[in-house]
Amino acid sequence: MRVSTFTLVWALILSFGTTAWSQQETPPNYPWRISDSKAPTAIAPLPPASQASHSSVRFFGNQEKQDGTGAAKGLSNQVPEAPQNPLSNPQDQRPALNTTSNATDPDYGNQQRPSSWCRIGEIERIFGTTRRGANVGGFVQAGYHDFNLPYMNTRSDRVNVHQVWGFIDRPAERTSAWSFGYRVDAVYGFDGQEIQSIGNPPAGAPSGWDNGWDNGSYGSALPQAYVEMANCDTKIRMGRFLSPFGVEQVPSAENFFYSRTYTRFYTEPFGHTGVIANFDASPNLTMISGLTAGWNTGFDNNQHGFNYIGGFRYQPTCKMSLSVTNSIGDTGYRGSGVLQSAIVRYEVSEKLSYVLSGDYLNLQSNDEFGIVQYLFYKVNPCLSFGTRMEWWKSDQLFTSTRSTWDFTSGINYRPHANIVIRPEMRMDYGAAALDSGRMIPAIDAVFLF
Numbered sequence: 001m002r003v004s005t006f007t008l009v010w011a012l013i014l015s016f017g018t019t020a021w022s023q024q025e026t027p028p029n030y031p032w033r034i035s036d037s038k039a040p041t042a043i044a045p046l047p048p049a050s051q052a053s054h055s056s057v058r059f060f061g062n063q064e065k066q067d068g069t070g071a072a073k074g075l076s077n078q079v080p081e082a083p084q085n086p087l088s089n090p091q092d093q094r095p096a097l098n099t100t101s102n103a104t105d106p107d108y109g110n111q112q113r114p115s116s117w118c119r120i121g122e123i124e125r126i127f128g129t130t131r132r133g134a135n136v137g138g139f140v141q142a143g144y145h146d147f148n149l150p151y152m153n154t155r156s157d158r159v160n161v162h163q164v165w166g167f168i169d170r171p172a173e174r175t176s177a178w179s180f181g182y183r184v185d186a187v188y189g190f191d192g193q194e195i196q197s198i199g200n201p202p203a204g205a206p207s208g209w210d211n212g213w214d215n216g217s218y219g220s221a222l223p224q225a226y227v228e229m230a231n232c233d234t235k236i237r238m239g240r241f242l243s244p245f246g247v248e249q250v251p252s253a254e255n256f257f258y259s260r261t262y263t264r265f266y267t268e269p270f271g272h273t274g275v276i277a278n279f280d281a282s283p284n285l286t287m288i289s290g291l292t293a294g295w296n297t298g299f300d301n302n303q304h305g306f307n308y309i310g311g312f313r314y315q316p317t318c319k320m321s322l323s324v325t326n327s328i329g330d331t332g333y334r335g336s337g338v339l340q341s342a343i344v345r346y347e348v349s350e351k352l353s354y355v356l357s358g359d360y361l362n363l364q365s366n367d368e369f370g371i372v373q374y375l376f377y378k379v380n381p382c383l384s385f386g387t388r389m390e391w392w393k394s395d396q397l398f399t400s401t402r403s404t405w406d407f408t409s410g411i412n413y414r415p416h417a418n419i420v421i422r423p424e425m426r427m428d429y430g431a432a433a434l435d436s437g438r439m440i441p442a443i444d445a446v447f448l449f
Contacts, residue, residue, distance in 0.1 A: 118382035120417045126449045138166035141189075141252040143444025149426075150434055151265045152194060153258070153442070155217065160190040162444070163252050172230035179231070185224040187251075192219030195250060195270070197240075197298030199305070203333040209240075209298025222298070223250070223271060233280040240298055241276060243269045244288055244309060244325050245341050247357045247372070256376065256384070257410050258422050258444045262392040262432060263370025267359050268341070269295035269327070276309060286313045288325070294332025305332020311341075319347040337363035351378050366396040384412045392432070402431035420446045 127136035141163045148156045165187045172181035187195055193214055200206035213220040226239025245268040248255050276290030287310075294305020307329030315321040327339040343357040355374040361367065372390040379385070388408040410424030423443040429436050 118380045120382060120414060123417045123448055132170070134168050134170040136166075136168050138164070138449055139251070139253045140164050140447045140449070141444060143258050143442060145258070145440060145442035147438060147440045148434060149259060149428070149440070150432060151262075152191065152260055155190065161218075162191045163187050163189045165251055165253070167224075172228045172235060174230050174232055174235070176232050178229055180227065180229050182227045183224055184222070186220065186222055188218065188220045190218055191250075191252075192221050193217075195219075195221040195223050197221075197271070197296055197300070199269075199294055199296030199302055199331075199333050200298055200300040201302040201333075203302060206302075206333075208300045211298070234277060236275065236277045238275045240271060240273045242271050243295075244276070244311065245269060245327070245339070245359075247343055247355060247374070252444070253420075253446045253448065256374075256386045256412060256422070257388060257408055258424050258442050259408060259426055259440075261370070261372050261388070261390045262404055262406065263357075263359055263372055263390060266394065266397065267361050267368045267370050267392070268339070269331070271296055271298075272309070273297045273299050284315045288312065294330060295327075295334060297332060302332035303330070305330050307331055321345045331363065335364040337361070352376070353378075363396070366394075368392075368394040368396065382414045386410055386412070398431045404428065404430040404432040406433075418448045422446070 125137055129135055140161070142159055142161045143153075144159050145153045145156050148154050165185070167183065167185045169183040170181045171183070173179040196206075196211045196213065196219065197209045198206050198211070200208045200211060210221045222240075224239075224241055226237050226241045228235060228237040230236070242250075246264050248257075248260055248264045250270055252258070272290070272292035272295065274290060274292030276288065276292070279287045279289075281287050290309040292307055292309060293301045294303075294307060297305065307327050309325070309327050311323070311325035313321065313323050321344075323341075323343040323345075325341045330336045339359065339361045341357070341359045343355065346354045348354055353376050355372075355376075357370075357372045357374075359368070359370040361369075370390065370392045372388060374386065374388050376384060376386045386409070388406075390406050391403060392405075393403045406426060406428045408424055408426040410422060413421045413423075415421065421443070422445070423441075426440045426442065427437065428434070428440070
């Protein structure tokens with residue numbers, strides 16, 4: 001089954017007119033995925049004792065945010081817009097339209113919008129920029145949730161240090177002449193095993209690169225290691241880099257919500273090994289194109305994986321942007337097929353923004369669909385409110401393609417320039433929900449350094 005980009009975008013508009021959920025069904029094991037023993041009721045059954053304990057996730061950094069290809073030119077500073085990526089070069093960013101997290105809001109210290117209680121100043125960086133122009137920094141994120149999800153947040157009723165994230169980044173500058181740069185990211189924490197290169201061979205029990213860097217329920221990973229070159233309108237990246245798919249990011253500081261969607265975890269890749277390029281075709285249009293050794297690989301190739309990634313980021317007006325990304329070919333550990341993804345962002349008012357994303361995945365004649373809606377309201381740089389509703393279904397996980405829904409409502413509060421607190425309430429329904437209809441409270445904090 002093939003779906004055109006036009007069909008996918010049109011399906012985004014119509015999709016929320018229908019609902020379907022039913023009783024929970026026990027799914028078969030993903031052939032490419034090892035269940036995480038830290039989830040007592042995880043979707044996939046536990047692996048044999050001889051196999052390492054790993055789980056898959058997609059990795060951070062949608063290309064649109066990493067390289068600023070959202071191109072939100074002319075936006076008001078009061079719009080609840082996606083902030084500059086704190087893990088990338090600030091000079092290489094053009095903010096997208098939607099709010100992600102107050103942790104990365106570029107307007108957090110803007111005294112041109114004074115508030116009687118929101119005066120938090122600038123972020124105090126421990127490392128900052130070296131003499132040779134490299135940026136060094138990161139964040140620490142710890143959280144608590146009352147009930148397990150089938151992925152990521154799988155150890156409830158205790159405080160978990162999810163991510164201790166560090167990076168060193170000397171970006172290639174966009175000038176008239178070619179310049180060169182590099183980047184390396186490292187992470188340790190409860191999410192560490194989720195971020196490792198689960199696309200490496202052998203399928204189901206990957207090895208190599210950062211796999212096996214485990215410490216009980218915790219683990220380490222090197223999600224990025226690449227070199228790049230750039231001129232005034234082109235950037236080329238070679239090595240292991242983050243996938244251009246998705247609104248939500250794997251680095252938790254990038255997201256508005258503590259928890260993540262089923263679509264982000266199961267349907268979208270999180271990283272690739274290969275080469276990818278961005279080209280600014282016009283002030284409002286950026287094209288992306290790349291070749292990779294499948295999905296979620298770390299300098300290795302699984303079952304001859306080889307796929308093409310292409311798409312564009314277009315902003316027709318200062319209030320709206322459209323992102324389309326496609327993956328075509330052999331993913332390696334998941335088989336051959338097509339992933340089509342579209343994201344529409346719209347600035348409703350100076351403080352209110354809306355995001356609609358949709359994914360269609362067809363691999364080996366198995367379909368997955370994911371549609372997510374976000375609504376964000378920014379009171380000021382210290383306080384924002386957000387809601388998220390997702391519909392997701394999978395032929396590969398549930399043979400009857402029964403639907404799963406989740407609804408999340410949360411707050412981002414910033415009491416200090418280096419600290420963001422994110423409480424949320426979430427409710428899941430349908431096939432993949434571990435306890436359908438139960439309210440799941442959670443709270444976490446992000447500390448930038």
